């Protein structure tokens with residue numbers, strides 16, 4: 001299977017501070033990838049490295065088999081919608097489309113016009129007078145009409161109300177189904193990601209903690225609740241993601257490929273939000289750290 005994004009030991013440092021470090025991932029093409037992590041975790045940094053807006057301080061990154069932003073042809077294959085969905089306030093909707101057509105060799109004017117009409121946007125309206133949701137939709141339209149093989153979206157729905165968010169994500173998913181491109185999308189809203197993503201990356205403190213297929217991640221994470229037990233008494237194939245203890249009870253989130261037979265535990269599955277939160281839990285998780293893992 002071809003890779004849409006491969007990184008090997010990738011790092012980016014601003015001054016003395018690493019914004020991203022030791023990032024090794026290999027994302028197969030054809031996925032909608034959710035990138036989550038706390039504020040300052042390095043999500044935007046990774047997305048900017050992937051779109052060629054930043055140069056790595058360490059390691060390597062290839063996108064669709066080439067160096068990000070390396071050539072005009074490479075630039076044309078990747079769409080990027082930055083945080084806060086930037087548009088030109090003084091240009092009209094129609095002028096945005098004309099600009100898009102001039103700047104992008106693979107521009108699909110039919111897609112652009114059809115979407116603008118579907119959204120009910122007035123082509124003569126200046127972008128500065130659009131609502132936040134309409135601006136986000138315009139920015140997405142520009143990204144889609146570029147007909148990229150990979151579309152990168154940095155927190156595209158952060159400022160939208162729930163209905164506008166739903167419409168935005170629905171439009172995105174319809175385009176993915178119709179044009180079969182890959183998407184990498186960062187968001188703090190895991191419930192949104194849960195609806196649309198089939199691949200997940202969790203970044204915490206500049207490091208990738210999880211990268212994998214969502215179904216596989218959900219199938220290998222468990223919550224164990226039972227009488228208090230020290231972490232070193234868990235089987236070695238159970239990687240502790242998070243642990244909480246009271247005097248009498250322990251609750252672990254673990255990751256394992258093996259079935260769990262221990263009758264002392266009440267075993268439950270996690271939804272994606274619980275899984276993400278467990279990985280973001282910064283309390284000491286036990287004697288064995290959760291492993292960095294790349295799944296294909």
Ligand SMILES: Nc1ncnc2c1ncn2[C@@H]1O[C@H](COP(=O)(O)OP(=O)(O)OP(=O)(O)O)[C@@H](O)[C@H]1O
Pocket residue numbers: 014018019020037038039040041042043044045046
């Ligand atoms: N241009 C810059 N100069 C110096 N430090 C920077 C710069 N851009 C980002 N950083 C730092 O790098 C780290 C990662 O930032 P980044 O924007 O990638 O995080 P993020 O996960 O996208 O955060 P958020 O969820 O808040 O958008 C942060 O500590 C940030 O302060």
